[in-house]
Amino acid sequence: MxxxxxxxxxxxxxxxxxxxxxxxxLEKPADRPEAGDIVALRQQDGMFLAxxxxxxxxxxxxxxxxxxxxxxxxxxxxxxxxxxxxxxxKVYPKSNVRRLVHSESDGLPGxxxxxxxxxxxxxxxxxxxxxxxxxxxxxxxxxxSPATIVTRNDSSLRKLEGLPQYTGVWRSADEDxxxxxxxxxxxxxxxxxxxxxxxxxIDQRENRYAxxxxxxxxxxxxxxxCNDGGFALNALVAGASHVDAVDISxxxxxxxxxxxxINKLSEKIKFIKTDVMKxxxxxxxDRLYDVVNVDPPAFASxxxxxxxxxxxxxxxxxxxxxxxxxxxxLATSCCSHHISxxxxxxxxxxxxxxNGRQCQMLFRGGPPADHPVLLAMPxxxxxxxxxxxxx
Numbered sequence: 001m002x003x004x005x006x007x008x009x010x011x012x013x014x015x016x017x018x019x020x021x022x023x024x025x026l027e028k029p030a031d032r033p034e035a036g037d038i039v040a041l042r043q044q045d046g047m048f049l050a051x052x053x054x055x056x057x058x059x060x061x062x063x064x065x066x067x068x069x070x071x072x073x074x075x076x077x078x079x080x081x082x083x084x085x086x087x088x089x090k091v092y093p094k095s096n097v098r099r100l101v102h103s104e105s106d107g108l109p110g111x112x113x114x115x116x117x118x119x120x121x122x123x124x125x126x127x128x129x130x131x132x133x134x135x136x137x138x139x140x141x142x143x144x145s146p147a148t149i150v151t152r153n154d155s156s157l158r159k160l161e162g163l164p165q166y167t168g169v170w171r172s173a174d175e176d177x178x179x180x181x182x183x184x185x186x187x188x189x190x191x192x193x194x195x196x197x198x199x200x201x202i203d204q205r206e207n208r209y210a211x212x213x214x215x216x217x218x219x220x221x222x223x224x225x226c227n228d229g230g231f232a233l234n235a236l237v238a239g240a241s242h243v244d245a246v247d248i249s250x251x252x253x254x255x256x257x258x259x260x261x262i263n264k265l266s267e268k269i270k271f272i273k274t275d276v277m278k279x280x281x282x283x284x285x286d287r288l289y290d291v292v293n294v295d296p297p298a299f300a301s302x303x304x305x306x307x308x309x310x311x312x313x314x315x316x317x318x319x320x321x322x323x324x325x326x327x328x329x330l331a332t333s334c335c336s337h338h339i340s341x342x343x344x345x346x347x348x349x350x351x352x353x354x355n356g357r358q359c360q361m362l363f364r365g366g367p368p369a370d371h372p373v374l375l376a377m378p379x380x381x382x383x384x385x386x387x388x389x390x391x
Contacts, residue, residue, distance in 0.1 A: 019052075036131040051072055092369070097190075099202050154167050184205075220287060221291040331385070
């Protein structure tokens with residue numbers, strides 16, 4: 001097995017538990033491994049540090065797998081999958097929708113596995129996992145006996161690893177894969193092939209449920225960036241009299257309309273196809289909303305985009321406050337790890353100041369237990385969710 005070497009005094013974050021080594025922290029290998037090879041990481045003096053995936057052309061040059069000197073093999077990956085599944089059986093034993101593998105947080109860098117009833121949605125975002133994908137799919141099939149496994153390898157993150165983007169159905173001729181799931185009493189039909197990310201935003205499950213506590217009977221609610229309708233349907237189940245559900249994606253709105261129909265809630269919801277960022281600032285509703293939820297896509301895809309993202313969040317929050325009644329509820333989310341919680345909250349406070357409002361934080365949420373956060377890796381705790389009373 002080939003070895004790579006840390007530069008002198010490099011790897012400080014790695015030695016404190018972070019699982020990545022960046023390309024500028026490594027000596028140039030004399031015998032350069034191929035992208036996705038498992039290599040041994042060593043110090044200058046030859047001392048062994050870890051085994052992991054290597055990539056010669058990626059900023060993330062090394063993704064750690066284990067600090068043990070026994071080389072990772074099929075049994076190693078089987079055990080990691082087994083431990084990940086056992087955790088989900090513990091935290092969501094009766095749910096038919098769960099994230100089974102959460103990448104680095106489960107010791108499986110670049111691998112995401114979501115369960116939608118008897119369908120598994122698998123996404124690979126590292127060259128190392130791509131190289132052993134067939135083995136992983138066989139292991140998942142053996143352990144869980146799913147009816148179908150979908151490969152959702154259409155993430156833009158794959159470009160960073162030089163990987164092609166594609167979707168497919170493993171060992172099946174089906175091209176249209178739907179799954180039926182239930183989340184806290186609400187039924188959804190998940191389009192596993194065409195739905196966003198891996199098919200459905202499981203990471204908001206607890207936040208959607210918490211949102212219900214802040215809905216009163218007869219409330220008028222705006223759900224901006226509604227996607228499959230999760231927050232909108234939770235508002236209606238909690239007693240809202242009407243919800244405006246807004247999204248720019250026609251396919252997302254079609255899924256949301258279908259989910260409203262499944263739950264017999266269509267009469268109380270209006271779907272609006274438009275660009276929220278352009279539509280909301282000029283909105284002058286006949287009656288101010290009692291509750292506004294904004295769940296935008298990531299505004300910051302990298303560090304360079306942070307200043308622009310801050311302005312976008314501030315603009316969005318200001319526009320939301322302008323259509324919200326005094327004492328109304330604002331729920332808001334951020335799914336970019338590049339935006340810190342401090343920056344996110346500051347965007348809300350700055351928007352409040354500019355609109356002559358005050359915000360009382362009522363709830364602070366984040367990812368659910370099937371999306372574990374690795375303390376040494378802040379990036380794994382990307383999701384921020386807050387609920388405010390706006391005065």
